[in-house]
Amino acid sequence: MNQILIGAQWGDEGKGKMIDLLAERCDIVARFQGGNNAGHTVRAKARKFVLHLIPSGILHPRKVCVIGNGVVIDPEAFFEEIEMLQKSGVSVKGRLFISNQAHLIFPYHRLMDRLKEEQASRSTKIGTTKKGIGPCYGDKAARLGIRLADLGDPAYFKERLTHVLAEKNQILRRIFGHPGLSFGKIHRQYLEYGRRLSPFIRDTALYLYEAAHRGKRILFEGAQGTLLDVDHGTYPFVTSSNASVGGAISGTGVAPTLIDQIIGVVKAYTTRVGEGPFPTQFPPKLMEAIQTKGEEFGSTTGRPRRCGWFDAVIARHAARINGLDELAVMKLDVLSGLKRIKIGIAYRYQRKTLENYPAETPILEKCRVVYEEHPGWEEDLSGIRRWKDLPRNAKRYLKRLEELVGAPIKIISVGSEREETIFL
Ligand code: IMP
Numbered sequence: 001m002n003q004i005l006i007g008a009q010w011g012d013e014g015k016g017k018m019i020d021l022l023a024e025r026c027d028i029v030a031r032f033q034g035g036n037n038a039g040h041t042v043r044a045k046a047r048k049f050v051l052h053l054i055p056s057g058i059l060h061p062r063k064v065c066v067i068g069n070g071v072v073i074d075p076e077a078f079f080e081e082i083e084m085l086q087k088s089g090v091s092v093k094g095r096l097f098i099s100n101q102a103h104l105i106f107p108y109h110r111l112m113d114r115l116k117e118e119q120a121s122r123s124t125k126i127g128t129t130k131k132g133i134g135p136c137y138g139d140k141a142a143r144l145g146i147r148l149a150d151l152g153d154p155a156y157f158k159e160r161l162t163h164v165l166a167e168k169n170q171i172l173r174r175i176f177g178h179p180g181l182s183f184g185k186i187h188r189q190y191l192e193y194g195r196r197l198s199p200f201i202r203d204t205a206l207y208l209y210e211a212a213h214r215g216k217r218i219l220f221e222g223a224q225g226t227l228l229d230v231d232h233g234t235y236p237f238v239t240s241s242n243a244s245v246g247g248a249i250s251g252t253g254v255a256p257t258l259i260d261q262i263i264g265v266v267k268a269y270t271t272r273v274g275e276g277p278f279p280t281q282f283p284p285k286l287m288e289a290i291q292t293k294g295e296e297f298g299s300t301t302g303r304p305r306r307c308g309w310f311d312a313v314i315a316r317h318a319a320r321i322n323g324l325d326e327l328a329v330m331k332l333d334v335l336s337g338l339k340r341i342k343i344g345i346a347y348r349y350q351r352k353t354l355e356n357y358p359a360e361t362p363i364l365e366k367c368r369v370v371y372e373e374h375p376g377w378e379e380d381l382s383g384i385r386r387w388k389d390l391p392r393n394a395k396r397y398l399k400r401l402e403e404l405v406g407a408p409i410k411i412i413s414v415g416s417e418r419e420e421t422i423f424l
Helices: 015-023 075-087 107-119 133-141 154-174 183-200 204-213 245-250 284-293 312-322 361-366 392-405
Strands: 003-007 028-031 040-044 047-051 064-067 096-099 218-221 261-267 270-272 306-308 326-330 340-349 352-354 368-375 409-413 421-423
Touching: 003 015, 003 245, 003 312, 015 040, 015 218, 015 261, 015 326, 015 409, 028 204, 047 075, 064 204, 075 183, 096 183, 096 204, 107 133, 107 154, 154 183, 204 218, 261 312, 284 306, 312 340, 312 392, 326 392, 340 361, 340 392, 368 392, 392 409
Parallel strands: 003 218, 003 261, 028 064, 028 218, 064 096, 261 326, 326 409
Antiparallel strands: 040 047, 270 306, 340 352, 340 368, 409 421
16 A cells, blocks of 8 residues: 555644554655755654654664655755664664655755845745755756765766856846855765765665565655645745645656555644745744644744644645545544634635635735634543544544544644544
8 A cells, every 4th residue: 555645734643653653564664855944843763853854754663664766865964863763762773765856955055045034025025944945956956956876976066067057146246245155165075975875776766666666564654735836826925846745756756557546644733934925824922822832933043933724625625635545633632621612614706706716925924714613622622532422522523623624633642742643
């Protein structure tokens, strides 16, 4: 059984915990897009791990982890993460592979990401993680990227870097008023990274193909979420990769015919980090209360996440784009204690009711949300392990989400620990 796990909101849905749970029943965990902008939190070995680039499946000792061609690699971040894992007694030896076709993040990507954000006006600022993700994917599309495979041929690498850096330095000087970066330092540093990365580099598309045909089960670990997808999200306030299901195919080279199941992860409410429209955002007091109770602070940047009611319009959009077979609803416990719980079921804009997600950014920014109100529940849910033990109002709320989103709920999370989960 090959499964794809996708975020069905704006990221931070709780995919880390889900991957950790699902990894037990698979052989290989593969990341397919994004880079170290992601932050997957997993509680294991009585401690909290935050993984940014390496698939969360690495915490399971016998699983093989693959970083696919669609992921962008910052070697410095990669080695930092390996070191963190090793210090915690997690060995990656012989079970972590990176695609030779994955693109590298260079210092000029990080620098440009930061300078662009700093020099942006309020309306053009994206609120990126400043990890160089957008500029790196930009170069990939513009055919100015440098891939892991290119590091293996020093003469070719030198030629590529010379050409690309000359262009970057012109942009840095003329547009950003920056003195530019030195070729020698980057060249030496990345040749060294190339040597250190070589034991991890593979043709991972071929590896996954052969593994799937030998009956190995692959779990595809999505990062960010559908509404941050460069094609299907709230453009331009998105990340620069395909965080929805198509990314799993193009970002690993595994054919869609090999996929058996697509699971969408949502929070029982909605959050978003960075700029961009968020129709169901809470008023400030409630936002603060949920931020604190739900520990809603970005695991990569530490920024507070904006919080809001469950938005069924965006979740339905995600269910359709991804063809979700089932849903995992996370952090239901955080809603305990609210007297009334709202669900955004449609948007109103210029006297029209929109039930389907609109692509127009100004509509998303200005629309009024049509809400449905449900009675809340008081009980602490963290000790509940069976559907039938959930408070009646919690069950009603979940049933309504299922109906509005159009995919059956199969997993409910009521706390951050592995055991704090209800399987249906
Ligand atoms: P970038 O991916 O760093 O370019 O950031 C683009 C947008 O995606 C910003 O709004 C970020 O806050 C958001 N973003 C990127 N990665 C994540 C993530 O893992 N979780 C939530 N938001 C993210």
